[in-house]
Amino acid sequence: MSDRPINVKIGENKDIKYIDLSSMKIANCVGCFGCWTKTPGKCVIRDDAAKVYPFIAESSSVIYVSHVKYGGYDSVMKTMIERAIPIQQAFIRIHQGETHHVQRNVATKDAVIIAYGNTDSEEQEIFRQLVERNARNMNFGKYEIVFVTEHEVEKTVQNEFKKWEK
Amino acid sequence: MIINGSPRAPKSNSRKYSEIFIKYSKLQCDYFNITKSNHHELIAEMEKYSDVVIVFPLYADSLPVGLLNFLKNLETNLPKNRPVISILINCGFLEYEQNCVAVSMIRYFCRHNNLPMGSVLMLGSGEAILDTPFRYIAVRAIKRLSESVNKRNYKDLTATMPLPKWLFKMAARSYWIRYGKKFGVSEKEMKRMEIEGNM
Numbered sequence: 001m002s003d004r005p006i007n008v009k010i011g012e013n014k015d016i017k018y019i020d021l022s023s024m025k026i027a028n029c030v031g032c033f034g035c036w037t038k039t040p041g042k043c044v045i046r047d048d049a050a051k052v053y054p055f056i057a058e059s060s061s062v063i064y065v066s067h068v069k070y071g072g073y074d075s076v077m078k079t080m081i082e083r084a085i086p087i088q089q090a091f092i093r094i095h096q097g098e099t100h101h102v103q104r105n106v107a108t109k110d111a112v113i114i115a116y117g118n119t120d121s122e123e124q125e126i127f128r129q130l131v132e133r134n135a136r137n138m139n140f141g142k143y144e145i146v147f148v149t150e151h152e153v154e155k156t157v158q159n160e161f162k163k164w165e166k
Numbered sequence: 167m168i169i170n171g172s173p174r175a176p177k178s179n180s181r182k183y184s185e186i187f188i189k190y191s192k193l194q195c196d197y198f199n200i201t202k203s204n205h206h207e208l209i210a211e212m213e214k215y216s217d218v219v220i221v222f223p224l225y226a227d228s229l230p231v232g233l234l235n236f237l238k239n240l241e242t243n244l245p246k247n248r249p250v251i252s253i254l255i256n257c258g259f260l261e262y263e264q265n266c267v268a269v270s271m272i273r274y275f276c277r278h279n280n281l282p283m284g285s286v287l288m289l290g291s292g293e294a295i296l297d298t299p300f301r302y303i304a305v306r307a308i309k310r311l312s313e314s315v316n317k318r319n320y321k322d323l324t325a326t327m328p329l330p331k332w333l334f335k336m337a338a339r340s341y342w343i344r345y346g347k348k349f350g351v352s353e354k355e356m357k358r359m360e361i362e363g364n365m
């Protein structure tokens with residue numbers, strides 16, 4: 001799942017899905033909690049996000065590609081992450097010593113986060129802490145963060161992708 | 167100046183927190199919501215104030231995207247007079263520490279744009295605390311925040327419900343069951359494991 005188009009050849013493998021968020025229509029979460037209390041498991045905003053979060057839930061390996069802003073995901077990726085809360089329940093569990101939400105049918109994931117842009121070391125440190133927190137809320141089993149410049153993105157994705165094909 | 171960065175600003179907890187802040191403030195406070203289209207107005211307005219308090223919720227471990235977009239706009243249109251930026255962030259979970267990353271992001275933003283940083287209040291259990299017997303804890307912390315901005319004696323403050331995690335979990339359960347009831351949705355339905363159409 002990427003915030004910009006990426007040239008990757010997926011071929012026939014139906015277990016692999018490529019999502020270019022920049023080509024989709026995804027509105028901001030309005031924080032209504034409808035997906036927990038009104039239509040559990042479904043966002044009340046019926047745009048492209050509703051096609052994306054079922055794949056996020058289902059996948060056991062993910063590669064997320066995002067530009068970094070102020071040490072966090074930039075707007076395109078952040079918008080989608082916020083819209084993915086239907087895959088959790090309102091209810092709380094105690095997870096890794098903290099209160100977090102119960103997940104619906106969400107596979108534990110190996111995540112590779114390709115974080116691009118001209119990030120400085122301070123931003124990278126904030127981003128590491130962010131992903132460490134995300135891991136608890138977004139069901140990451142293992143994760144790895146790769147910081148790259150924008151022009152290295154494509155090559156980096158292709159490298160990660162080759163690991164999947166093995 | 168108070169800026170509410172909640173995506174549901176008119177009906178938000180951040181709004182209620184802002185009102186408490188205003189109640190205890192001796193400075194003149196003017197309150198604004200961030201919308202998709204008012205960034206430039208807000209930035210022009212910022213110029214007139216010594217202090218800006220941004221009140222917002224934690225969203226997916228960081229800043230709500232509407233607030234992020236506002237900051238990106240602010241960065242490219244910085245006001246000539248730089249107010250001191252204080253923040254009041256609240257998160258749904260019990261641990262106020264879960265707000266730390268978002269606070270680091272604001273600090274980073276301020277440092278890189280030469281905006282002085284003032285006080286920080288991190289609230290945990292912010293979705294529900296005002297409707298519980300622990301309301302006073304939130305009110306007391308916001309009062310301290312307000313005083314610190316008034317006196318320009320900036321501080322880092324924290325508050326949450328004084329509950330063990332298991333009890334918070336139970337309290338949250340009744341909170342959400344009540345929430346669902348308003349829409350005629352049962353606990354069992356809310357606990358549905360399926361996502362979207364996969365019934």
Ligand SMILES: Cc1cc2nc3c(=O)[nH]c(=O)nc-3n(C[C@H](O)[C@H](O)[C@H](O)COP(=O)(O)O)c2cc1C
Nearest residue numbers: 172178179180223224225226227257258259292293
């Ligand atoms: C999309 C979304 C993401 C959220 N992410 C988090 C989170 O990562 N951690 C947390 O503790 N609370 C999270 N919350 C809960 C809110 O921070 C909490 O409900 C807060 O009180 C909302 O404040 P507001 O009414 O001012 O918007 C999230 C809520 C929404 C709607």
